[in-house]
Amino acid sequence: MALHALRDCPAPAKLNLFLHVCGRRPDGYHLLQTVFQMVDHGDTLHFAARDDGQIRRLTEVAGVPEQQDLIVRALRLLAAEFERRHGRAAPGIDVEIDKILPMGGGLGGGSSDAATALMAANHLWQAGLDREELMALGLPLGADIPFFIFGQTAFAEGVGEALVPVAVPASWYVVIEPGISVPTAAIFSSGDLTRNTEPVTIADFSRCLVSQTNPGGFGKNDLQAVAERLFPPVAEAVKWLSQFGKARMTGSGACVFCAFSTESEADRVLSTVPAVWTAWKAKSLARHPLAEVLQVGGVLD
Ligand SMILES: C[C@@](CO)(OP(=O)(O)O)[C@H](O)COP(=O)(O)OP(=O)(O)OC[C@H]1O[C@@H](n2ccc(N)nc2=O)[C@H](O)[C@@H]1O
Numbered sequence: 001m002a003l004h005a006l007r008d009c010p011a012p013a014k015l016n017l018f019l020h021v022c023g024r025r026p027d028g029y030h031l032l033q034t035v036f037q038m039v040d041h042g043d044t045l046h047f048a049a050r051d052d053g054q055i056r057r058l059t060e061v062a063g064v065p066e067q068q069d070l071i072v073r074a075l076r077l078l079a080a081e082f083e084r085r086h087g088r089a090a091p092g093i094d095v096e097i098d099k100i101l102p103m104g105g106g107l108g109g110g111s112s113d114a115a116t117a118l119m120a121a122n123h124l125w126q127a128g129l130d131r132e133e134l135m136a137l138g139l140p141l142g143a144d145i146p147f148f149i150f151g152q153t154a155f156a157e158g159v160g161e162a163l164v165p166v167a168v169p170a171s172w173y174v175v176i177e178p179g180i181s182v183p184t185a186a187i188f189s190s191g192d193l194t195r196n197t198e199p200v201t202i203a204d205f206s207r208c209l210v211s212q213t214n215p216g217g218f219g220k221n222d223l224q225a226v227a228e229r230l231f232p233p234v235a236e237a238v239k240w241l242s243q244f245g246k247a248r249m250t251g252s253g254a255c256v257f258c259a260f261s262t263e264s265e266a267d268r269v270l271s272t273v274p275a276v277w278t279a280w281k282a283k284s285l286a287r288h289p290l291a292e293v294l295q296v297g298g299v300l301d
Pocket residue numbers: 016028029030031032105106107108109111141142143144159160184185186188250251252253
């Protein structure tokens with residue numbers, strides 16, 4: 001029998017272990033190389049099917065009107081695809097969200113919420129899209145959405161949509177939220193941004209992991225210098241966390257992270273973070289945790 005509701009669906013944060021800007025597409029979008037790593041810290045979504053075709057977000061999210069929420073926009077795209085395939089309107093859905101990821105944090109919160117919503121609704125509605133089809137549906141809304149649907153640690157190219165699985169040792173991360181929101185567009189449009197980092201290979205990345213224990217130690221984040229200049233709290237967080245290892249910004253910022261090989265090391269550093277910042281620790285996730293909730297392993301394959 002078809003499920004009516006799915007509660008406690010995780011929408012994990014991502015870290016960009018490195019992020020290189022290697023060029024630009026004719027439409028102005030930047031060509032990237034990055035490794036996406038999910039961690040066990042994120043938002044939680046709850047879904048209940050409706051029978052009137054409406055897509056509703058029941059939770060208020062400060063600064064994000066319901067109709068602009070990436071969750072709602074993604075579900076509208078899925079509903080249209082459902083109608084095209086099945087010749088009838090999609091059933092509709094209620095969504096609640098426990099939001100803990102900061103916006104404009106470089107943790108991919110909005111994209112992760114949208115990806116979880118697409119996977120959950122595809123399941124609840126029995127829409128029948130496979131993983132690649134869901135990834136393609138989400139891409140126009142956010143370049144990080146395909147990664148979350150891909151669902152495993154990945155080396156990414158293009159704008160982040162060309163994904164290959166990559167093995168990264170399990171690690172603990174300390175993440176600092178500098179308390180500001182960085183608009184991605186402001187970083188990519190900066191005249192100071194370098195856009196010509198030489199392309200690397202997965203082998204370059206993997207070789208580096210063998211020679212050092214820190215998965216955040218390879219390459220650099222090309223967006224970081226610009227973000228540090230425009231948003232000084234980012235620079236302060238990087239400087240402070242750098243006492244303990246190779247600290248780096250994730251995505252277009254603002255959050256900053258450092259990898260540790262044991263939980264106790266991460267705990268020790270976390271306990272000394274100045275109270276002005278929100279900080280947390282998280283463990284790497286090799287697979288998207290929603291697979292367990294859907295109890296499938298195979299629903300999207
Ligand atoms: C930088 C990354 C790295 O994972 O993540 P975040 O830090 O935002 O989470 C992503 O590439 C974020 O991609 P996406 O989520 O699509 O970015 P958006 O906020 O929609 O982009 C805002 C604007 O930034 C510019 N932009 C974005 C991505 C890209 N590869 N090149 C660009 O030039 C475009 O002008 C775009 O209109």
